[in-house]
Amino acid sequence: MQLDHEYFMKRALVEAEGALDREEIPVGAIVVMNNKIIAKGHNLTETLTDVTAHAEMQSITAAASALGGKYLKDCTLYVTLEPCQMCAGALYWSQVSQLVFGAADEHRGYRKMGTQLHPKTKVVSGILSDECAELMHAFFSRKRKQH
Amino acid sequence: MQLDHEYFMKRALVEAEGALDREEIPVGAIVVMNNKIIAKGHNLTETLTDVTAHAEMQSITAAASALGGKYLKDCTLYVTLEPCQMCAGALYWSQVSQLVFGAADEHRGYRKMGTQLHPKTKVVSGILSDECAELMHAFFSRKRKQH
Numbered sequence: 469m470q471l472d473h474e475y476f477m478k479r480a481l482v483e484a485e486g487a488l489d490r491e492e493i494p495v496g497a498i499v500v501m502n503n504k505i506i507a508k509g510h511n512l513t514e515t516l517t518d519v520t521a522h523a524e525m526q527s528i529t530a531a532a533s534a535l536g537g538k539y540l541k542d543c544t545l546y547v548t549l550e551p552c553q554m555c556a557g558a559l560y561w562s563q564v565s566q567l568v569f570g571a572a573d574e575h576r577g578y579r580k581m582g583t584q585l586h587p588k589t590k591v592v593s594g595i596l597s598d599e600c601a602e603l604m605h606a607f608f609s610r611k612r613k614q615h
Numbered sequence: 616m617q618l619d620h621e622y623f624m625k626r627a628l629v630e631a632e633g634a635l636d637r638e639e640i641p642v643g644a645i646v647v648m649n650n651k652i653i654a655k656g657h658n659l660t661e662t663l664t665d666v667t668a669h670a671e672m673q674s675i676t677a678a679a680s681a682l683g684g685k686y687l688k689d690c691t692l693y694v695t696l697e698p699c700q701m702c703a704g705a706l707y708w709s710q711v712s713q714l715v716f717g718a719a720d721e722h723r724g725y726r727k728m729g730t731q732l733h734p735k736t737k738v739v740s741g742i743l744s745d746e747c748a749e750l751m752h753a754f755f756s757r758k759r760k761q762h
Contacts, residue, residue: 517680533665553701553730554701554708555701561701582731
């Protein structure tokens with residue numbers, strides 16, 4: 469059967485929950501090609517002590533490795549949070565066919581920052597945005613209580 | 616002695632030559648802290664089959680690893696070519712103190728693309744820009760002859 473955006477965003481949310489379990493900002497991403505998940509990743513900036521270790525970056529690298537080629541031309545990247553400048557810039561180079569994201573990032577998101585995606589990349593936003601945003605709120609609310 | 620921008624850009628050029636030797640687009644980068652090189656890297660997008668493997672990304676990751684912390688607050692990143700959106704976005708997150716680059720990238724550079732660096736990041740451009748640009752020209756001219 470043809471699986472839909474909600475189905476795949478739920479899988480990205482499972483990745484985000486994996487980040488939460490490690491006390492990482494809960495963002496998850498997957499890459500889908502022909503109805504099949506070829507890569508997944510979640511934010512690992514704290515675990516790896518590396519600002520570049522965003523969910524999308526992990527997934528772009530893993531997808532290219534799975535494909536044996538660096539361009540994601542027939543792929544869709546699902547991510548629970550709107551990508552930042554860095555990740556949108558990486559998506560630009562990847563020439564990904566489609567970007568689907570959940571919650572908007574009004575402050576650091578690529579749209580507010582004016583980052584350009586590849587002209588061939590189609591964008592779908594707001595898929596399960598409440599669930600995606602709720603995970604972020606839960607994380608930051610817990611962090612505030614700890615300090 | 617206090618080493619200057621030209622000294623460190625020459626070291627970044629050595630990295631770029633390392634990329635050229637691997638038939639990679641010749642861009643090299645280093646990270647300097649307190650007059651000392653703590654990380655270096657060059658473009659590896661072909662070798663690693665990964666669009667995210669730019670010289671700056673390699674160097675930011677390596678510098679954070681050397682420091683044991685993800686922020687490059689007292690560091691200068693030297694790179695032979697003006698960073699792209701992705702790399703400028705990574706530099707934004709790293710809060711690097713200073714960015715020094717050689718050749719301008721009029722098409723895909725972060726300034727043309729409108730990418731924002733961290734407000735605390737100081738920028739110096741045009742250091743050994745002719746040498747940095749010459750290496751790029753040599754690469755693309757050789758590639759054109761091959762095809």
